[in-house]
Amino acid sequence: VFTRYGKCYTFNAGGEGRTPLITTKGGMGNGLELMLDIQQDEYLPVWGETDETSFEAGVKVQIHSQDEPSFIDQLGFGVAPGFQTFVSCQEQRLIYLPPPWGDCKVTPMDSDFFDSYSITACRIDCETRYLVDNCNCRMVHMPGDAPYCTPELYKECADPALDFLVERDNDFCVCETPCNMTRYSKELSFVKIPSKASAKYLAKKYNKSEQYIKENILVLDIFFEALNYETIEQKKAYEVAGLLGDIGGQMGLFIGASILTILELFDYLYEVIKYKLCRCSDKKHNNNNDQGTVLSLDDVKCHVSNFH
Numbered sequence: 568v569f570t571r572y573g574k575c576y577t578f579n580a581g582g583e584g585r586t587p588l589i590t591t592k593g594g595m596g597n598g599l600e601l602m603l604d605i606q607q608d609e610y611l612p613v614w615g616e617t618d619e620t621s622f623e624a625g626v627k628v629q630i631h632s633q634d635e636p637s638f639i640d641q642l643g644f645g646v647a648p649g650f651q652t653f654v655s656c657q658e659q660r661l662i663y664l665p666p667p668w669g670d671c672k673v674t675p676m677d678s679d680f681f682d683s684y685s686i687t688a689c690r691i692d693c694e695t696r697y698l699v700d701n702c703n704c705r706m707v708h709m710p711g712d713a714p715y716c717t718p719e720l721y722k723e724c725a726d727p728a729l730d731f732l733v734e735r736d737n738d739f740c741v742c743e744t745p746c747n748m749t750r751y752s753k754e755l756s757f758v759k760i761p762s763k764a765s766a767k768y769l770a771k772k773y774n775k776s777e778q779y780i781k782e783n784i785l786v787l788d789i790f791f792e793a794l795n796y797e798t799i800e801q802k803k804a805y806e807v808a809g810l811l812g813d814i815g816g817q818m819g820l821f822i823g824a825s826i827l828t829i830l831e832l833f834d835y836l837y838e839v840i841k842y843k844l845c846r847c848s849d850k851k852h853n854n855n856n857d858q859g860t861v862l863s864l865d866d867v868k869c870h871v872s873n874f875h
Contacts, residue, residue, distance in 0.1 A: 569708040571640040572627065581633040590791060595653065598790030604773075604783050605648050624648060628787065630656060631687075632749045638687040644753070651786035655754040658796035663746050668803050672743035680710035689742035694732060697739060701728050752797075760786060 568577050578599055581587040590597050607624050627643035646652045663671035676684035678692045695709040702724035704716035716725045732739060761769050761784070766777045769784065 568637060570637055571706065571708050573707075575637065575639060577637065579633075587633065590794070593791040593793040595788060595790055598656075598788065600789075601787045603785050603787065605785065607648075607783055624782075625785065626787075628654075628789075630654070630751045630753065630789070632751075634683045634749075635685045635687050636681065636691060638691070642687070644755070646785055646787050647757075648783050648785045649759060649781050650757045651760050651788065653756045653758075654787070654789040655756075655792045656751045656789065657792050659750050659752055660796055660798045661748050661750065662798065662800040663744055663748075664801045664803065665746055669746075669801055670743060671746040673746055684745050685748065686742045686744065690740055693740035693742070694729065697732060698725055698728055754792075760784065 568575055568580075579588050603626060605624060605626060610624070613620060613622070623645065625645050625647045627639050627645055629637055629639045629643040631637060631642075663669050665671055665673045672684060676682075676688065676692075678688065680692055680695065681688040691709065695705055695711055695713075698705055698709065698716075699711065699713045702716060702720055703713070704720050704725065705711055705713045706721075706725060707715055761777075761780055766780060769775075769780050770777045773780070773784075775783075
């Protein structure tokens with residue numbers, strides 16, 4: 568596959584007539600392990616600085632799904648010579664909400680070059696269209712059938728156009744987040760190679776000097792941490808049904824509380840009136856009983872005096 572860095576290699580890309588390789592367990596030693604010779608002696612000498620000038624030695628690697636094109640110049644990570652690099656991966660499935668709750672893209676991609684939508688595919692498609700429209704050519708890594716840019720066209724038109732896109736990317740290449748996407752989280756660790764015990768063996772095996780082995784050989788070990796995946800899903804913070812339910816519940820609570828308060832007020836007034844009425848009735852009854860007792864004693868006294 569061609570990229571902005573030139574010719575690169577894709578492992579386990581799938582495609583027509585190619586069955587993707589499957590690992591049966593996770594952990595170190597159950598993935599992809601490569602030993603690479605970067606051949607620094609074959610690097611072109613640096614005579615000046617341009618946008619494409621590279622000062623580093625090593626390789627760049629990108630881990631992506633089969634449905635997503637490579638974008639290694641911006642999304643790749645570096646692997647240095649003289650080290651064995653361990654890359655522990657975990658699959659992540661991201662689910663975003665469409666409008667009005669989110670801003671993910673729900674419509675299919677309108678592209679002549681890619682079948683499925685991704686941010687990477689959108690950016691490559693946009694850069695290709697912009698370059699073809701303005702320079703009538705395309706870079707070697709861009710899809711399509713337009714002629715490749717000559718060195719003169721690249722210097723005079725293509726390179727300034729790509730720089731302009733970088734500066735004004737939001738105005739011309741608006742690439743929304745897809746509603747469903749797969750990415751791979753990575754954890755990198757390193758050990759130095761070769762060891763003192765293996766330097767002579769490797770130098771003899773590959774017919775190179777020990778210094779050459781230290782400056783050019785690297786080992787890359789990529790594996791899944793575990794055969795599972797993590798789902799990150801965007802949820803609606805407040806749905807219409809929940810809003811109506813909360814409003815109904817609050818209204819029911821307040822209306823019920825109001826009716827209960829009114830009934831309790833009537834009950835209180837009833838108890839007060841009842842208490843007052845009962846108290847007045849008891850006073851009258853007691854007064855009547857007291858008057859009846861006095862008359863009876865007077866009558867007794869009268870009868871007693873008359874008797875004497």
